Amino acid sequence: MAVRSVLLLLVVLASTPWAARGQTCPDGYSYNAGLCYRWTETLTSALDANNDCASDGATLALPRSQDEHDYLTGLISETVLIGITDYYHEGTWKYSDGTEIGAFNKFLPEADYPNTGRIDCVVMSKDDSYMWKPSSCSQEQYGYVCQKDAVMPPPPLVCPDGYSYNAGLCYRWTETLTSALDANNDCASDGATLALPRSQDEHDYLTGLISETVLIGITDVLEEGTWKYSDDTEIGAFSKFLSEVDHPNTATIDCVVMSKDDSYNWKPSSCSQEQYGYVCQKDGDMTKLPQLECPDGYTGVEGTKCYRVVSEPASAIAALAECQAEGADPVLPTSDLEHYYLKSLGLGTHWIGVTDSAPRSTEGNWVYLTTDLPALGSFNRWGSTANTDDLDCVAMDSAEAYQWAPTYCLDDLACVCQKAPPDQCPPLAAPENGAVSGSSLPEGVATFTCDEGYNLDGASTTTCQADLSWSDDNPTCNSEFCMCVCVSACVYVHMYECNVMVSVTE
Structure with a gap:
């Protein structure tokens, strides 16, 4: 029988785990601390820049902190448009999503760079150490940076x-x-x-x-x-x-x-x-979502905050006091994911931190119960319960699919305390047929292991870096034996040890 050398492609029986496949940012974007950025050098108007970002589900960059500003200055090498404008109210700069400029800003002195009625946009100016400089919106002389939230698909x-x-x-x-x-x-x-x-x-x-x-x-x-x-x-x-x-x-x-x-x-x-x-x-099975690293006694998953269940029924006033005593807020759900995560805790009807009570607010004007008392945003889960003058607190009502219900503040209900998660790298999912342990905090190290009968393919550890990204890609856990699939025609299919090249003769 003629002798042929046949190249064999080793195909791992275990499928690639989600964490190894998941992309933190879309192609063309770079990642920093939960956000994705895309720098476009093409010189364009603010309108065209906004439209290009919007077509990608993004906005012009909205630097809200020193870290975000510093990341942008490292990403670009030319002046760029960012998402700040006073188009809707002359002289009042806001982010292009309508939110206020907070304590952080990098505007150049207005005395040197006055704002006029024809200057409604803002650039990070290369000639001014990338400080924020008012600019015309119609000039086609700057590139721009698009920004969107990082999304890690769930396993x-x-x-x-x-x-x-x-x-x-x-x-x-x-x-x-x-x-x-x-x-x-x-x-x-x-x-x-x-x-x-x-x-x-x-x-x-x-x-x-x-x-x-x-x-x-x-x-x-x-x-x-x-x-x-x-x-x-x-x-x-x-x-x-x-x-x-x-x-x-x-x-x-x-x-x-x-x-x-x-x-x-x-x-x-x-x-x-x-x-x-x-x-x-x-x-969905919330236990399968990547877990946040939270303060002791608190839990959460990627995309939520950190929560602690207080199952002992108490009035809304007592619940608020208990949360505040440990530096927490009563739970303030602001997204559907947070809503369903709270539901998954199995607590039953419980307080949330929303009120229209004086002196914090006025009747019918619901606000989140925090120190700065913001008004409710576009997110809410109001059910069918009508509001009356004596219903000044709010509960997630388990009898009504955990929709929000105005409730008498002296009722005794369970509660959930909430803290913001500490800065950390994106939570890691364990490789299929394996496990991951360790810390997601900056400089923390996570370690991967495989179940018996599986070998680790890739780095066994990864470190959370200062920019809140992991130093290494996630490994996979491969079966100790793999199926060989012929690149060219062959008669036999065998099982071999993984990561070896095999020559088959006939």
Whole structure:
């Protein structure tokens, strides 16, 4: 028999773990302390620069700290436009996302560089040590830096196979046209429900997931004319129903779709028609998300803050005092991810740090209960409970899917204390068939190990650097035996030790 040398490609049986595949920043961006930056040297106007950043889901750079400013000065080598303007109110500089310039700023003295009605933009000026200098918005003589939040996709184990992840929830879109009953049954067989969009973010994610009209989990089958989520919770402050005048509800219309022809707004529909697909929804497994390194007694995952559960019921006043005694705030959820992480703690109904009580605020003007008492932003999870003069505190109501409910401040409820996580590198996920331990704090070292029967491929340790990035890529844990796949035709497939080159003869 002729002798042939056949090159073999060793293919590891274990798949590449999420942490090794995940990209902190998109291609073309560089990473610093939770943010991604892209410098474009092309000389352009502020409008075109803004449009280019926006097309990428980014903004012009918004340096809010010395660290961010210093990183930008190291990234660029020419004057660049940044996201600061007084376009909307002459003489009042704000970041382009509408937020105020805080204590940190690098403006050159106004006496030397006066602001006029025709100067509405700002550059980091190379000729002035990259200090901030007012500039015309229309001049095409500067490059620019785009900025966006760093995103580390969660490990696949957060959601079952076939589901996609968003902010604590898992979704599965099925295009098969079916009745509402069959759709409900299919979701239930998976431990899920039809999708229950309760916030703008959840609604927006669904519109990005689907490309056709779909059934969602809203019905009035139990009480004609009263729409509820299919888990029997009330429709809260968030709703995307089309005008009832244009789309009337009748006794034969008991279900709801997100209608493609109506910009995916909610439209009453028959439950029996087999003409729509559907989306199933279930909670993500929060224990699989990368864990933050928090103060003792506190826990959190990447994208949240650090939390400590206080299960002993107490009034809102007592709960506030307990949190403040340890330098913490009552919990202040500001995103859907934080909302669902708090839900995953299994605490039941509990206080959150929101009030409209004097002297901190005025009736109906809800504010976060912190030392600077900011007003609520665009995020909220208000349920259906109406506010009255004597309901001056707020709870996450477990009976209403943990939506926010105005509550009497002297009620006795559990609470959650919140602290900001310390500066740290992005949490590391353990390699598949392995583990990771150590510290994510600056100069901390994380160590990787593999389960029995697996070998470590890559560095066994990585160090958290001053710029809050890891010094080394995550390793993988490979099986001690790997399958050999022939580059050219061969007869036999064998198992060999990993990381060896094998010559096969026939």
